Amino acid sequence: MKIIxxxxxxxxxxxxxxxxxxxxxxQGENVTIYTDNETSLKNLVTYLRDQGVEPEVSSNEKxxxxxxxxxxxxxxxxxxxxxxxxxIVVNNYVVCIKxxxxxxxxxxxxxxxxxxxxxxxxxxxxLPTHVVLYNSGVKLAMxxxxxxxxxxxxxxxxxxxxxxxSCIDHYGLQYDIGVGMISDxxxxxxxxxxxxxxxxx
Amino acid sequence: xxxxxxxxxxxxxxxxxxxxxxxxxxxxxKELPVAVDPNLLVDVDTHDDAGVYRINEETxxxxxxxxxxxxxxxxxxxxxxxxxxxxxxxxxxGGTPLLALNLMMFSQEKIPMHxxxxxxxxxxxxxxEASALIVGGHTIDDHPPKYGLAVVGTVHxxxxxxxxxxxxxxxxxxxKSIGTGALVSGQKNGLSKPEHYxxxxxxxxxxxxxxxxxxxxxxxxxxxxxxxxGLAGHALKxxxxxxxxxxxxxxxxxxLPGSFDVFEKGSIPGATFRNLEFTGKExxxxxxVGYNLKMLxxxxxxxxxxxxxVNPDHAEQLVREINQTDPDSGAxxxxxxxxRSPRILYFE
Numbered sequence: 001m002k003i004i005x006x007x008x009x010x011x012x013x014x015x016x017x018x019x020x021x022x023x024x025x026x027q028g029e030n031v032t033i034y035t036d037n038e039t040s041l042k043n044l045v046t047y048l049r050d051q052g053v054e055p056e057v058s059s060n061e062k063x064x065x066x067x068x069x070x071x072x073x074x075x076x077x078x079x080x081x082x083x084x085x086x087x088i089v090v091n092n093y094v095v096c097i098k099x100x101x102x103x104x105x106x107x108x109x110x111x112x113x114x115x116x117x118x119x120x121x122x123x124x125x126x127l128p129t130h131v132v133l134y135n136s137g138v139k140l141a142m143x144x145x146x147x148x149x150x151x152x153x154x155x156x157x158x159x160x161x162x163x164x165x166s167c168i169d170h171y172g173l174q175y176d177i178g179v180g181m182i183s184d185x186x187x188x189x190x191x192x193x194x195x196x197x198x199x200x201x
Numbered sequence: 202x203x204x205x206x207x208x209x210x211x212x213x214x215x216x217x218x219x220x221x222x223x224x225x226x227x228x229x230x231k232e233l234p235v236a237v238d239p240n241l242l243v244d245v246d247t248h249d250d251a252g253v254y255r256i257n258e259e260t261x262x263x264x265x266x267x268x269x270x271x272x273x274x275x276x277x278x279x280x281x282x283x284x285x286x287x288x289x290x291x292x293x294x295g296g297t298p299l300l301a302l303n304l305m306m307f308s309q310e311k312i313p314m315h316x317x318x319x320x321x322x323x324x325x326x327x328x329x330e331a332s333a334l335i336v337g338g339h340t341i342d343d344h345p346p347k348y349g350l351a352v353v354g355t356v357h358x359x360x361x362x363x364x365x366x367x368x369x370x371x372x373x374x375x376x377k378s379i380g381t382g383a384l385v386s387g388q389k390n391g392l393s394k395p396e397h398y399x400x401x402x403x404x405x406x407x408x409x410x411x412x413x414x415x416x417x418x419x420x421x422x423x424x425x426x427x428x429x430x431g432l433a434g435h436a437l438k439x440x441x442x443x444x445x446x447x448x449x450x451x452x453x454x455x456x457l458p459g460s461f462d463v464f465e466k467g468s469i470p471g472a473t474f475r476n477l478e479f480t481g482k483e484x485x486x487x488x489x490v491g492y493n494l495k496m497l498x499x500x501x502x503x504x505x506x507x508x509x510x511v512n513p514d515h516a517e518q519l520v521r522e523i524n525q526t527d528p529d530s531g532a533x534x535x536x537x538x539x540x541r542s543p544r545i546l547y548f549e
Contacts, residue, residue, distance in 0.1 A: 015468070158486065
């Protein structure tokens with residue numbers, strides 16, 4: 001167990017010390033961070049949660065101990081310059097939902113299939129970069145839709161849910177949207193054009 | 202010859218920046234009665250940069266103030282930055298600064314008096330550059346020192362630019378790089394390269410004069426300046442006031458050189474975390490936006506740039522106009538305005 005003692009240091013020193021400490025650690029190794037500063041405690045916990053670990057905090061008088069493991073996430077963030085070089089990334093994929101029903105045939109079946117598909121999509125190890133909903137597909141993003149919560153979970157995991165704005169207007173759904181970013185065909189076309197591949201369920 | 206005095210030595214080591222959390226502030230302001238008057242064109246309701254009051258058909262007054270503790274070592278530069286920052290609120294409303302009052306908190310027991318004079322000279326220099334007049338001020342004994350201005354400006358009521366004027370389809374232009382909070386924090390913690398810190402100081406001293414004039418020329422209706430709540434916080438307030446959502450291409454947002462490295466090393470000011478907490482669930486980031494960029498768009502800015510929403514047909518021309526009239530400018534298109542969606546800001 002590694003110990004990082006930041007007692008007596010004020011923000012942002014404790015975070016600087018934590019980041020330095022994490023670099024020296026093995027994947028999955030445990031760490032305890034001590035701080036006597038309320039603001040730093042909050043910021044350290046926010047940082048760790050953002051890296052995908054759930055820190056445990058115990059407090060004794062004025063000293064707080066944060067126990068966690070080394071995040072598995074890539075600790076060294078990508079350089080923004082590299083980030084700017086957008087282009088086609090082969091293993092990225094976009095899911096296009098063109099109808100509220102999955103497949104042609106019995107609408108009852110189509111509805112169940114769509115629900116099952118969405119339940120499974122959010123469990124994929126590699127998640128889609130975007131889910132694009134158009135035509136009657138936009139109805140799935142409405143608050144009362146049975147897959148709205150699955151789409152929200154995908155969004156929470158960093159997938160961009162895009163809705164066709166004209167389609168929302170066409171069906172008169174402006175006031176019922178539960179999830180997703182209203183887009184236009186320019187953005188939707190661009191998104192599909194640079195996708196590694198596009199899935200139409 | 203006066204001895205050199207380091208203003209940053211008056212600030213608690215590595216101290217977090219001085220603005221109250223936005224959420225907390227809204228809570229308190231909610232309790233206060235809101236001034237109602239048919240001539241009050243802009244009140245606190247839309248979280249705008251200043252109050253605006255129409256005095257006749259031709260003229261409205263813009264009234265604003267801002268002050269803060271030192272963010273750099275040199276007193277003259279601190280005066281310049283604090284003044285540029287306070288004047289910016291008038292530019293963000295599409296107006297022209299007219300009169301200013303110095304607001305100073307200063308302890309003559311703890312700091313040599315010549316420092317006081319240097320701060321005022323720096324402030325005066327910027328007010329002069331803005332073609333406005335300093336007509337007085339007020340000083341209180343306090344430590345660490347704080348300085349800023351109360352500013353009155355004017356605008357034609359029809360030329361007023363507010364937070365509430367962004368329309369779906371508009372392009373979003375940002376006129377200065379972000380990362381001043383990061384580089385100031387890095388400077389305090391020995392993590393900013395001197396040349397990068399100098400660039401941040403230089404940018405903070407720049408008036409938003411040219412960019413605001415260009416915005417007026419191109420009929421911009423929605424605009425704000427980026428200060429303590431960071432790009433995300435101010436964009437959120439603007440989109441919310443306009444009842445729209447913003448889509449921002451994080452990779453297009455100009456960063457001050459070195460600011461990313463300072464955050465990568467963990468020198469993230471407390472204000473950044475407060476701003477992140479404020480924007481909360483209203484903001485969505487796609488997976489491709491890394492942690493440091495997410496924090497940088499929440500970095501509290503001092504004397505930051507203008508964020509303007511402009512008709513897409515004029516966006517590129519407006520960017521050219523801003524960058525041609527002020528060679529130091531680095532205005533870029535960073536996103537677009539969407540119809541109001543479940544969240545207010547979408548970063549990708």
